[in-house]
Amino acid sequence: MQKYSTKQRRALLDYLKDHADETLTVDDISRALSSDGVSRSAIYRNLSALESNGAIKRVTRNGTKKIFYQFSGCDDCHGHLHLSCTKCGKTFHMDLAATETLAHDVLRESDFELDKGNTVLYGICSDCK
Amino acid sequence: MQKYSTKQRRALLDYLKDHADETLTVDDISRALSSDGVSRSAIYRNLSALESNGAIKRVTRNGTKKIFYQFSGCDDCHGHLHLSCTKCGKTFHMDLAATETLAHDVLRESDFELDKGNTVLYGICSDCK
DNA sequence: CTAGTTGCAAAGAGTTTGCATGGCG
């Protein structure tokens, strides 16, 4: 799996990287890559592969039943908690030290080992307030 | 909307309340209520209504594409952050004071207004460690 | 009685899969 580097795979990854602060639906991606000749099945297959890799992750937004995808393989993401604005959909990275403190507090207060890579804090960002 | 109290609606709410610490799929619910003669459409319609009410919420779990539902209208839920174990799927309530402190810290550190009702912290609970 | 609610079955939306073709290495 993931042995060849095809133009579809590259186009997908590039697009996800370029929009790492946004949450994207398959439709968003498909629309953006249709001009590059990337089929829907290629998108689905590659998204699944990338997700098992941990290169991207699946996110939900507020009251929708929709699934959003987001790149999370960048350096900024490593060990940082994600803050997702439910208004604009943008993602922010919590400061590394603050993340550590928070995770530590949760462990101490609730005896709960926080999975930083899988947790998203929802709320309103400073721009949208 | 939600004007009458039907036996289907009551059965659904009772079931959700009785399993407020679990995350349930529509299949789980349907299976459990089939003996009470609750149809799938009734479940879907009532879940939607309850969700807009804020009585229940939609949750995702780890690597699945599945949608889970969970009762969140109980007193325990009000103002408390939810901790969801990605191993057993159980939900825990973070202490009220700890929740407040955490929300306050996030606001101070990242200028981000945490939506406590919509945020779920994922990780491993003490039982599963 | 009257309007909200249900069940059924059909329609829709989103995702996955089989198979032949095409392209990376």
Added chain:
DNA sequence: CGCCATGCAAACTCTTTGCAACTAG
């Protein structure tokens, strides 16, 4: 050249909806 990946279309799964029958108030 061999094997993985792609595209297409069909198959599937999950959810929504129209409509007639039912029922709570």
